[in-house]
Amino acid sequence: MTDLVSPSSGPGRGEPVVHQLLYRSRSRNGASSALQMSDILAEARPANQREGITGVLTVVNGTFIQLVEGTDAALDRLMERLLRDPRHSDLVVLERRSAPVRMFGDWDMVSPRLAVSDVALLDLLLDDPNAGMAAYARILIHAVATQDRVLEGRRNSADSPESSPVAPRITQPHRPGPGV
Numbered sequence: 001m002t003d004l005v006s007p008s009s010g011p012g013r014g015e016p017v018v019h020q021l022l023y024r025s026r027s028r029n030g031a032s033s034a035l036q037m038s039d040i041l042a043e044a045r046p047a048n049q050r051e052g053i054t055g056v057l058t059v060v061n062g063t064f065i066q067l068v069e070g071t072d073a074a075l076d077r078l079m080e081r082l083l084r085d086p087r088h089s090d091l092v093v094l095e096r097r098s099a100p101v102r103m104f105g106d107w108d109m110v111s112p113r114l115a116v117s118d119v120a121l122l123d124l125l126l127d128d129p130n131a132g133m134a135a136y137a138r139i140l141i142h143a144v145a146t147q148d149r150v151l152e153g154r155r156n157s158a159d160s161p162e163s164s165p166v167a168p169r170i171t172q173p174h175r176p177g178p179g180v
C-alpha cells in the first residue's frame with residue numbers, strides 16, 4: 001500500500017502520513033464464534049480495499065479489538081458505519097494518531113490466530129485504561145508475523161517433493177488497491 005502524502009504546505013511537507021485508529025467494543029452475539037468473524041471479514045475486506053484501509057481485527061473474551069489505518073476521511077466513514085453496526089456495542093476509541101507508515105500495509109484486514117500468551121497479554125491491556133496503540137500493536141504485529149511464519153513454513157513443506165498433502169492456508173494476505 002502506497003502511503004498517503006501530506007499536503008504540500010505546512011510542517012512535514014511532502015512526507016508520507018497515515019492515520020491510525022484503535023478501538024475496542026463489546027460483541028453482542030458471541031463474536032468469539034469463528035463464523036461471525038469470517039462474516040465480518042468477508043464484508044470488511046472488499047470495502048477496505050476500496051477505501052484504502054488496512055488493519056487488524058481480533059476478539060478476546062467477547063471484546064473486539066481493531067486497529068485501522070487510512071486517510072482521516074476514510075476512517076471517519078468507517079467509524080460512522082461501525083457505530084451503526086448492531087453486532088457490537090460500547091465502542092471506545094483507545095487512540096487515534098497519525099504516523100509516517102502503515103503497520104499492516106499488506107492486509108486489508110487481518111485476523112491472526114492468537115496464541116494463548118497473546119490472549120493473556122491482550123486481556124491485561126484491556127484492563128489497563130492507560131494502554132494505547134503502541135502496546136496493542138506490539139502484540140498484534142507479533143501475532144500476524146508468527147502466523148506469516150507458520151504459513152511460510154507450510155508453503156515450503158508443500159514445495160518439498162517428499163511432503164504429505166498440506167492443510168489449506170488459514171488466511172491470505174490481501175494487498176489493498178490504491179484507494180486513496
Ligand SMILES: Cc1cc2nc3c(=O)[nH]c(=O)nc-3n(C[C@H](O)[C@H](O)[C@H](O)COP(=O)(O)O)c2cc1C
Nearest residue numbers: 040043044047048064066078081082085087088109
Ligand atoms: C467488529 C467489527 C469490525 C468491522 N470492521 C470493518 C472494517 O474494517 N471495514 C468495513 O468496511 N466494515 C467493517 N465492519 C462492518 C461495518 O460495521 C458495516 O457493517 C459495513 O461497513 C457495512 O456498512 P453499511 O451497511 O452501513 O454500508 C465491521 C463490523 C464489526 C462488528
